[in-house]
Amino acid sequence: MTRYLIWIFLAALPGIVYAQQVPKDSAAKAASDTIPRGTPKNLKQVTVSAGAFEASDKAKGASLTPMDAVTVAGNNGDLSQALRALPGVQQIGETEGLFVRGGTSDETKQFIDGTLFKYPNYPSVPGISQGARINPFLFKGILFSSGGYSALYGQAMSSALILESVDLPEKSSASVYVFPSNQGAGMQRLGKDNRSSFGVGLNYSNQTLYNALVPHVPDYFQGPSYLEGNANFRIKTGRSGMFKVYAVWSKSSVGLYNQDVDSAALRSGYLVKGSNVYTNMSYRTALGQDWKMETGLAYSNNKDKRVVSLVDAAEKPATLPEVPLTLKHNRSDIHADFAQARVVFTRFLSGDQAVRFGAEHFYAKDAGVYRDSAVAQTDQLSALFAESDIYLTGSLAAKVGLRLEHTSLLEQWSLAPRVSLAWRLNDESQLNFAYGLFYQEPQNEFLYRNRDLSLSRAAHYVVNYTRRAHNRFFRVEAYYKQYNDLIRLLPPDAKSISTGNGYAKGVELFYRDKKTFKNLDYWITYTYLDTKRDYLNYPTELRPPFAAPHTMTIAVKKFFPDWSTGINVSYALAAGRPYYNIRYSDGWQLADEGTTRPYNVVNLHISHLMTLFPRWKHKDFSGFAVGVNNVLGTKQVFGYNYSYDGQHKMAVSLPANRTFFIGFFMSLGIDRTDDFINNNL
Amino acid sequence: MKKTILSLWLLLSCSVFAMAQSLEDAVHKLDGAASVKDYEALEKTFVTLTGQQPNNWLPWYYAAYCNAKIGFLYQEDGDKIEPYSVKGEEQIGRAQSLLDSTKQKQELSEVLTVASMVNRTKVFINPMTYGRKYGMISEKYLQQALQLVPDNPRALYVRAWVKYHTPKMWGGDKPLAKELAEKSLGLLAKDKAGAVPHWGKAEDEALLGKFR
Numbered sequence: 001m002t003r004y005l006i007w008i009f010l011a012a013l014p015g016i017v018y019a020q021q022v023p024k025d026s027a028a029k030a031a032s033d034t035i036p037r038g039t040p041k042n043l044k045q046v047t048v049s050a051g052a053f054e055a056s057d058k059a060k061g062a063s064l065t066p067m068d069a070v071t072v073a074g075n076n077g078d079l080s081q082a083l084r085a086l087p088g089v090q091q092i093g094e095t096e097g098l099f100v101r102g103g104t105s106d107e108t109k110q111f112i113d114g115t116l117f118k119y120p121n122y123p124s125v126p127g128i129s130q131g132a133r134i135n136p137f138l139f140k141g142i143l144f145s146s147g148g149y150s151a152l153y154g155q156a157m158s159s160a161l162i163l164e165s166v167d168l169p170e171k172s173s174a175s176v177y178v179f180p181s182n183q184g185a186g187m188q189r190l191g192k193d194n195r196s197s198f199g200v201g202l203n204y205s206n207q208t209l210y211n212a213l214v215p216h217v218p219d220y221f222q223g224p225s226y227l228e229g230n231a232n233f234r235i236k237t238g239r240s241g242m243f244k245v246y247a248v249w250s251k252s253s254v255g256l257y258n259q260d261v262d263s264a265a266l267r268s269g270y271l272v273k274g275s276n277v278y279t280n281m282s283y284r285t286a287l288g289q290d291w292k293m294e295t296g297l298a299y300s301n302n303k304d305k306r307v308v309s310l311v312d313a314a315e316k317p318a319t320l321p322e323v324p325l326t327l328k329h330n331r332s333d334i335h336a337d338f339a340q341a342r343v344v345f346t347r348f349l350s351g352d353q354a355v356r357f358g359a360e361h362f363y364a365k366d367a368g369v370y371r372d373s374a375v376a377q378t379d380q381l382s383a384l385f386a387e388s389d390i391y392l393t394g395s396l397a398a399k400v401g402l403r404l405e406h407t408s409l410l411e412q413w414s415l416a417p418r419v420s421l422a423w424r425l426n427d428e429s430q431l432n433f434a435y436g437l438f439y440q441e442p443q444n445e446f447l448y449r450n451r452d453l454s455l456s457r458a459a460h461y462v463v464n465y466t467r468r469a470h471n472r473f474f475r476v477e478a479y480y481k482q483y484n485d486l487i488r489l490l491p492p493d494a495k496s497i498s499t500g501n502g503y504a505k506g507v508e509l510f511y512r513d514k515k516t517f518k519n520l521d522y523w524i525t526y527t528y529l530d531t532k533r534d535y536l537n538y539p540t541e542l543r544p545p546f547a548a549p550h551t552m553t554i555a556v557k558k559f560f561p562d563w564s565t566g567i568n569v570s571y572a573l574a575a576g577r578p579y580y581n582i583r584y585s586d587g588w589q590l591a592d593e594g595t596t597r598p599y600n601v602v603n604l605h606i607s608h609l610m611t612l613f614p615r616w617k618h619k620d621f622s623g624f625a626v627g628v629n630n631v632l633g634t635k636q637v638f639g640y641n642y643s644y645d646g647q648h649k650m651a652v653s654l655p656a657n658r659t660f661f662i663g664f665f666m667s668l669g670i671d672r673t674d675d676f677i678n679n680n681l
Numbered sequence: 682m683k684k685t686i687l688s689l690w691l692l693l694s695c696s697v698f699a700m701a702q703s704l705e706d707a708v709h710k711l712d713g714a715a716s717v718k719d720y721e722a723l724e725k726t727f728v729t730l731t732g733q734q735p736n737n738w739l740p741w742y743y744a745a746y747c748n749a750k751i752g753f754l755y756q757e758d759g760d761k762i763e764p765y766s767v768k769g770e771e772q773i774g775r776a777q778s779l780l781d782s783t784k785q786k787q788e789l790s791e792v793l794t795v796a797s798m799v800n801r802t803k804v805f806i807n808p809m810t811y812g813r814k815y816g817m818i819s820e821k822y823l824q825q826a827l828q829l830v831p832d833n834p835r836a837l838y839v840r841a842w843v844k845y846h847t848p849k850m851w852g853g854d855k856p857l858a859k860e861l862a863e864k865s866l867g868l869l870a871k872d873k874a875g876a877v878p879h880w881g882k883a884e885d886e887a888l889l890g891k892f893r
Binding site: 056057058059060061062063065067068170427428468469470471514515561562564 | 757758759760761762763806807809810813814848849853
């Protein structure tokens with residue numbers, strides 16, 4: 001799970017201190033280089049920011065940078081795990097993804113350069129969070145919206161994670177890392193004219209050895225193993241054009257046995273094999289003085305094969321007469337194709353105002369077997385959108401947008417207005433408001449059986465106050481969210497209808513301080529969440545099991561420059577989550593309910609850097625890293641699984657209380673000819 | 682007639698003298714400036730002087746220097762720095778454009794030193810995001826400044842500052858910082874007053890004070 005960990009150290013360090021490397025051409029270039037002229041613009045302008053955390057490579061003061069957002073201890077190389085240290089996100093230890101403001105992880109979508117990144121994680125395994133398929137350091141801009149996001153994006157009822165990939169690298173480089181269960185290598189080559197680059201990477205992770213050493217609960221009969229390869233090509237075209245291609249291919253295999261909840265003598269097996277190809281092509285360019293065009297094409301092919309089984313001590317298939325057979329033995333094998341084309345035009349107007357508009361089309365075809373039943377469906381989803389940035393006065397700005405969508409599968413139109421307002425109170429503080437409607441298609445597992453559903457809908461109302469000064473950043477946000485047309489299951493054959501509803505409301509605090517302590521950066525968040533839903537098989541309106549009312553997180557990063565050592569600590573504390581046993585007898589009944597113990601986790605990363613070959617001009621950056629997740633070994637309970645008869649329940653917990661990693665990594669510049677010449681003359 | 686010409690001549694030379702006087706005055710005030718307010722006020726004065734002496738590189742140079750100093754004073758307040766960095770960058774560019782780069786080596790070295798400082802203030806905005814790019818640009822200008830005039834005490838001071846504040850792994854060297862600051866201070870003793878750049882004493886002493 002530490003596949004991308006290496007990048008944390010490699011990429012983070014040059015930024016922590018003031019970079020000192022001298023550009024290669026500096027000595028040769030004449031001193032008469034004209035100093036570039038700055039163009040003073042309206043720098044104290046108000047910017048619309050309600051509902052979003054922006055981590056940008058242009059962040060000032062205590063605003064987040066992509067590196068800050070990603071390098072939170074315990075991130076497991078997964079951007080969405082790292083973002084759990086921000087307010088509004090639930091601490092869900094048993095599965096991957098972002099559960100935002102009373103929403104499920106399915107209500108958060110990731111977008112890379114405008115296009116939907118449909119399968120960000122390896123296929124899920126019940127009770128065990130799976131890693132990301134993509135390197136979190138690929139991005140120069142991370143906009144995490146927990147509500148009220150732009151009309152340029154859709155099909156996410158709770159949250160949009162809008163990612164902007166890096167352009168050209170600053171220089172050529174190569175890197176390698178060796179962790180006992182993860183190995184990888186990669187390189188980036190920058191063209192001679194600094195106008196193009198390409199790169200490739202390969203990462204392999206196999207937990208077999210690790211699992212043999214560290215005691216853990218599930219009995220793995222396959223893997224877990226993950227293999228991932230990626231390639232990129234980027235080129236500048238003309239004066240302002242940028243063309244980028246990114247492709248990632250990945251394969252995973254996880255098979256495990258757990259104690260069966262219905263029988264002490266039997267074990268339940270789960271095998272999942274995934275394979276995925278994702279490619280993203282984007283092109284952006286200015287069109288004359290006043291226009292900009294951004295286009296994107298994405299294609300993804302996803303295979304997801306799952307086998308659920310029940311076995312006896314000899315690993316022979318077993319059955320339980322009192323439990324329906326299909327509950328204990330079933331197969332799924334879904335083959336999904338996804339393609340998207342998108343274009344956005346921006347017309348710049350006077351005073352930094354702008355109008356954006358565009359269109360996109362999504363093609364999704366899913367076919368195969370779902371729980372032993374043949375399924376096939378194709379959806380053509382088209383969208384038109386427009387948005388404008390309006391400066392009403394110097395301190396009052398608005399973003400007003402509209403999104404129109406049509407889905408062929410549901411044969412339904414939707415029109416979603418989005419508005420946000422920002423009011424700058426003074427140089428340091430700002431008040432923001434946002435409102436929007438967000439539509440989303442029901443999940444495939446419902447659509448496979450019933451097309452007679454409608455889009456689910458959420459309305460967001462957000463108010464936010466921010467204050468940035470003296471390398472400190474304070475933010476408080478309150479919101480109300482209304483859900484309509486959620487899926488509801490009708491017994492006894494569990495037919496679904498779109499009549500569910502719910503709400504979420506809450507207050508969130510964020511405070512970051514880079515000033516008080518030298519070389520120490522920390523932030524604290526608090527999340528209050530009140531949410532209830534009447535959906536799925538809930539007999540009444542209930543607080544869903546993925547919602548804890550109170551959550552607090554602390555992320556601390558301390559760097560010791562004299563020892564070249566960094567320590568990252570993260571802490572999360574969340575109140576207990578509700579759990580239910582819902583049974584059918586003359587309607588859905590709540591047979592049992594309770595609240596789990598609070599969740600309490602401390603993660604620790606320590607890294608030490610060194611240079612093994614200091615005589616090289618592009619000297620290497622090498623180092624060791626060690627880390628422990630859940631250092632205190634706290635026994636975590638995320639919820640309970642109930643037996644078919646409702647008599648027993650089994651806690652859902654971590655596979656092992658603590659997770660350890662240790663490893664070595666090294667990165668160096670490829671082009672070292674100059675160094676050798678200079679050092680050997 | 683002669684009298685008129687004479688008095689006109691007198692008036693003209695007086696005003697030239699007065700202008701020079703006011704630049705020198707401002708520079709003199711600059712020697713005692715310490716707070717952001719001081720530098721903001723002086724920057725305004727220097728910008729006004731650029732209008733009166735359009736062919737003189739010094740007012741632009743000093744205006745940029747004021748903005749650089751403000752950036753250094755706001756080092757711990759990243760949100761505030763950018764407007765000053767942007768102004769400073771433009772002003773130092775104008776100062777440079779008034780120089781003949783083939784002949785005015787000393788002047789160019791001074792301009793490049795302040796250009797290095799202005800880019801260093803951009804690093805302060807947020808070292809994580811701006812550090813790599815502007816740290817490199819800042820270093821490049823400083824190298825060029827020292828290449829032109831290896832004994833420029835102000836360039837030596839900036840180098841000392843950088844060596845002091847950079848971690849060892851990235852080329853920081855505190856003993857070298859001390860050495861450079863002492864060398865800079867020694868050279869400053871010979872520097873003359875007036876409107877030509879002569880700042881650096883207080884800065885060197887402040888840096889050396891950290892070793893005590």
